[in-house]
Amino acid sequence: NAGVTQTPKFQVLKTGQSMTLQCAQDMNHEYMSWYRQDPGMGLRLIHYSVGAGITDQGEVPNGYNVSRSTTEDFPLRLLSAAPSQTSVYFCASSPRWEGVANYGYTFGSGTRLTVV
Amino acid sequence: AQSVSQHNHHVILSEAASLELGCNYSYGGTVNLFWYVQYPGQHLQLLLKYFSGDPLVKGIKGFEAEFIKSKFSFNLRKPSVQWSDTAEYFCAVNARSGANAGKSTFGDGTTLTVKP
Numbered sequence: 001n002a003g004v005t006q007t008p009k010f011q012v013l014k015t016g017q018s019m020t021l022q023c024a025q026d027m028n029h030e031y032m033s034w035y036r037q038d039p040g041m042g043l044r045l046i047h048y049s050v051g052a053g054i055t056d057q058g059e060v061p062n063g064y065n066v067s068r069s070t071t072e073d074f075p076l077r078l079l080s081a082a083p084s085q086t087s088v089y090f091c092a093s094s095p096r097w098e099g100v101a102n103y104g105y106t107f108g109s110g111t112r113l114t115v116v
Numbered sequence: 117a118q119s120v121s122q123h124n125h126h127v128i129l130s131e132a133a134s135l136e137l138g139c140n141y142s143y144g145g146t147v148n149l150f151w152y153v154q155y156p157g158q159h160l161q162l163l164l165k166y167f168s169g170d171p172l173v174k175g176i177k178g179f180e181a182e183f184i185k186s187k188f189s190f191n192l193r194k195p196s197v198q199w200s201d202t203a204e205y206f207c208a209v210n211a212r213s214g215a216n217a218g219k220s221t222f223g224d225g226t227t228l229t230v231k232p
Contacts, residue, residue, distance in 0.1 A: 033219070035222075040125070040224055041224060042120075042206060042222040042224040042225050043160075043206065043222040044222075045219055045220075045221075048219060090159065090160065104150050104152075104162040104165050105152075105162070107159040107160040107161070108159060109158070110159055
């Protein structure tokens with residue numbers, strides 16, 4: 001089915017480990033972004049991309065890296081996991097950044113990450 | 117920078133009661149406004165959106181929202197809630213242009229519990 005696919009759904013990491021959260025969309029969307037969801041804090045933007053080869057920081061980028069080598073994929077890398085990064089991570093996409101007005105975001109099903 | 121405030125963190129209603137969830141935003145320019153719903157264990161889904169025209173917008177499942185520019189508000193309403201409306205509701209705003217264009221800012225969310 002067309003949409004945004006995130007893997008894994010659940011992950012437990014030890015402090016200091018690194019990992020990559022995968023996000024892929026098959027809708028040819030130009031705009032992709034990563035949010036983290038924490039209780040009582042809503043969703044906060046980590047990084048976003050307006051097209052292949054272009055990325056930029058959001059509200060809470062520290063400790064995370066992204067790259068956008070293809071239109072379809074937008075992986076999020078945790079360089080050295082910390083307990084403060086325990087959260088639910090959502091990938092979201094939209095046809096174009098200005099297309100958010102018309103279409104809103106399509107969200108993936110989320111990755112629940114626990115750092116111990 | 118834009119910000120979103122959702123005043124009710126947790127709302128408990130009985131079935132058939134009317135619902136109104138408050139959302140206020142702060143931003144000096146023109147914005148697009150959204151409501152997303154997150155059912156238990158699921159990802160966020162777009163409920164409705166406003167970007168121009170009639171300030172009263174209708175979404176899926178009988179929800180509607182009214183944009184009142186003078187009050188910077190975009191409240192979500194439903195005349196008669198059902199048990200299946202139990203979910204978390206997020207208001208979001210993004211600027212139409214400028215550095216923040218396309219980057220949605222989310223409120224902290226309102227948890228709605230509908231008692232059968």
